[in-house]
Amino acid sequence: MGLAAEDVDAIVAGRHADPFAVLGLHQVAGKWVVRAFVPGAESIEAVDPKTGRRILALGPVAGAAGFFEGTASRRKTRFAYHLSITRAGHHWVADDPYRFGPVMGDWDEYLIGEGTHRQLWRVLGAHVMTHEGVAGTHFAVWAPNAARVSVVGDFNTWDGRRHILRRRGQTGVWETFIPGIGDGDVYKFEVLDRDGHLLPQKADPVGFGAEHPPRTGSVVRDIRDHAWGDEGWMGRRAALHRVDQPISIYEVHLGSWRRVPEEGNRPLSYLEHAEQLVAYVKDMGFTHIELMPISEFPFDGSWGYQPVGLFAPTIRHGTPAEFRAFIDAAHNADLGVILDWVPGHFPEDPHGLAKFDGTALYEHADPKEGFHPDWNTMVFNYGRAEVSNYLIANALYWLQEHHVDGLRVDAVASMLYRDYSRKEGEWIPNKDGGRENLEAIAFLQNMNTTTYGEVEGIMTVAEESTAFPGVSAPTDAGGLGFGFKWNMGWMNDTLSYMSEDPIHRKYHHSKMTFGLHYAFSENFILPLSHDEVVHGKGSLLDKMPGRGGDKFANLRAYYGFMWGHPGKKLLFMGSEFAQGAEWNHDSSLDWHLLDIDLHKGMQVLIRDLNRLYRDHPALYTRDTKPDGFEWIEENNGDESVFAWVRRGMDGAAPVLVLSNFTPVERAERRIGVPEQGRWVERLNTNSEFYGGDGRGNFGGVQSEDVAASGRAQSIKITLPPLTTLFFELERD
Missing domain, CATH: 2.60.40.10 (Immunoglobulins)
Incomplete structure (x- = not known):
């Protein structure tokens, strides 16, 4: 019936370029012919899908095991059928995939x-x-x-x-x-x-x-028709993601936040996180949860930063439906969810994207462009339209299908520069002879323009460690178009300062002030992320000098400095209660430490800092405006004292922040203030509630007509050792 031998041979060998032209139902010489290929089959019949009655018997094609063909001589029109198959004593009925037309338009x-x-x-x-x-x-x-x-x-x-x-x-x-x-x-x-x-x-x-x-x-996962219950959150989140709003982010690795030791030390499921993690983050006063990558990844030790399944929430914690339930729970607790998103590279695993069709399809063919030496991974070919579209569609997928509120883009610096971590001769300049990756820049601009344009109220964040200009500037002004940028310089400088013995800090004073020279050039987030507590770096507590209580006092003062500094906040899990050990992705956080007063006190401090931050507009409304910040004492290196004022909008009460990074109490210390009135002590990191010794200012002090710090008005306060204080003005 018009069947060529070469077609049969190609079907049996699995090398036919168009099997739909051979198999299935076809009209040949005015008759309907059914052809099927079922390796090992002994007999095949075409039967009626409804009644199971035989329509026709298919006979084996000589010399082609498993290939059957039959003619429906009495059928005048196309008909539906199933295949009734017998093999090695087993019998089953199956539909024929080759009888169906295409789906795509x-x-x-x-x-x-x-x-x-x-x-x-x-x-x-x-x-x-x-x-x-x-x-x-x-x-x-x-x-x-x-x-x-x-x-x-x-x-x-x-x-x-x-x-x-x-x-x-x-x-x-x-x-x-x-x-x-x-x-x-x-x-x-x-x-x-x-x-x-x-x-x-x-x-x-x-x-x-x-x-x-x-x-x-x-x-196969059916992602249709999820019954979302977060309409209220989705309607108001745009207002909450503006640069003049308080944003405090709790960064989480779902695999190690909390485990179940009674069940083989397994990590929590999405549904358990929806109950336990959401309640905890809400109680701690954070506004957002940032998840380290949850796109499916093969190797636990990559923490998700070498993904293979970019569209699949990792099964380690459950199904896509259960992941959506987690998002729903967060939204119903008024918490946003940000995903770490990794469009910068992908692993070489043979089941992944590398050489997907036998060619460098998603990656560059030349290893000088397509191989990343830092991570032994492949670099996406951003200049290929289909690849750029694949990644941008992936960003939209998480934002639209899963109601994710934002994407933090990992390792942006590695994308921006062709010579990133490469020696001379190991990279290829761009078309203009420069080191910038023009295709990656265009991709990031396109991604931001598209996501902000198509999904209302979302935010994108760049982890970008260089001085590349305009990361959070609009694309029509030449920027990359991100909503926010991690302030890596601030993090590196201030952690370096805090690691110094207090007696030496006066020689490094500028590390705490330098960030203000560029603090308003981008929409910054101040990150104390997982990167600071891995690979032998120790925990944040471990970085602090001294012993025992001094370590905690240093860290409390540092957190106060951070929450008083311009910029949104990000803190990695465990740091809120001063976990002493370096983070281990294979085990739970050390929750038992909360039985110790100093650790519990640190947790209470972070909760109170978040509350103070949200309740005082001066601490966030002008985060990106120079007029929202005023130094009172910037150059007092000898005492390692810093003092500044944060200002809000429309007459909001200013907040005075002071940090003393020595173990020496500054009693009856006179500090200039910008306005007359009573300055109420709103938070003191030396409070007994946080593990300090309780020295402070009895609730507040009244300003006096005594000049200090270049101001006509001043207050006389006790500035405890290793302490940050917050005062709010009550005007006369």
Whole structure:
């Protein structure tokens, strides 16, 4: 019936370029012919899907084991059928995937080819659906240089000859609909490269689920129709993400925040985090939770920063539906959720994106551009429209499908510069001969423009460690377009200062003041992140000089300095109660330390600092404006004393902040103040509530007409050792 021998041979070998032209239902010489290929089958019949009655028997094709063909001589029109199969004493009935037409439309093809399909995840990947009246899953993947792509899984005994995808035009996309496949089924793509060589089986680049590592299969997940309950939060979050609002972020690694020792020391699930983590962060007064990467990743030791499944919430804590329940719980507690997002690189794991179709598809072919020496990872080819579109669509996916409130983009500096961590001769200049990665810059600008333009109320944050200009400036002004930037310089300088013995701090005084020279050049977040408590750096408490109580006093004073300084706040988990040990991603935080007064006191201090911060607009409304900050004492290195005023808007009461970073009490210390009135002591890091000895100013002091610090008015206070004080003006 018009069947060429070379077609049969190619089908049996799994090398046919267009199996849909051979298998399935076809009209040949005016008759309807059914062809099927089921390796090992002994007999096949086409049967009525409703009644199970035989329509026709398929006969084996000589010399082609598993290939069957039959003619429906009495059928005049196209008909539906199932295949009734017998093999080795087993019998089953299955629908024929080759009888279904394509799912993708021409418009999707056009947008994918152009690199402008902003909702790429709604076309590519594995989608549970009903197609032509039959329930199943649609699979689609981009592999333009492949000779053949198949879906493999338990449903076809991982035989890549069984479910070969249909090539769609010139876009490089392959697709198929497989009936009977649904939520929870494991699959991979089997790819033959352009030379016909079989590649390692690949996980789905747009898969919504994955197996538990170390298994590497993708898992079909139905992400349709989640019943969200966060309408109130979504409607008001835009107002909460402005630069004139208080933003205090608790950074969390879900795998080690808290574990269950009674159950093999397992990490908490998304649902358990929805209850325990959300309640804790809310009680501590933070405004946002920032999650270290939760996109699926193969190696626990990467902490998620080497992702393979960019569209899959890691199964380590549950399913996509359970992840969404966590987001819902956070929003209903008035907490935003920021995800660490990693578009800078990806690992070389054979089941991942590297050489996906046998060519450098997602990465650069030249290792001088496509290989990252710091992490032994691959660098995305941002100049390729399809790759840039893939990443931008991924950003939109998390923001739209999972209601995530923001993305903190990891390692932006490594993206901006072609010579990042590379020696001379190991990198390729840009088209103008410079070191800037112009394609990455354009990608970041496009990503920010698109996400802010399409999703109301979100925020993007750059972890950028250089002096690259305009990171948080609008793209139409030449900036990168981020909402905020981590202030890495402030973090490095101030931690360096705090690690000094107090007797030597006067020689490093400028490290605490230098940040104010550029504090208003970007929309800054002050980060004390996980990076400061790993790789032998010790904990924040361990960085403090002295012993016992002095270490805690130093850290309390430093936290006070941070919360009084211009910039939003970020603190890594465990630092709020002064965990003594360096962070270990394989074990829980040391929650038992809260039984010790000094650790409990530190936790109470962070809770009170967050409350003070939220309740006093002077501490946040002009974070990005020079007129919101005024030095009172900037150059008092001999005493290691710092004093400044924070100002709000519309006549809000100013706040005076003072830090003493020596173990010497400054009794009856006169400090100039900008206005007359009573200055009420709102917080004292030396309070007994926090583990201090309680020395302070009995609630506040009245200003006097005595000049000091270049001001006509002054107050006389006790400035306890290793302490930060906050005073708020009550005007006469």
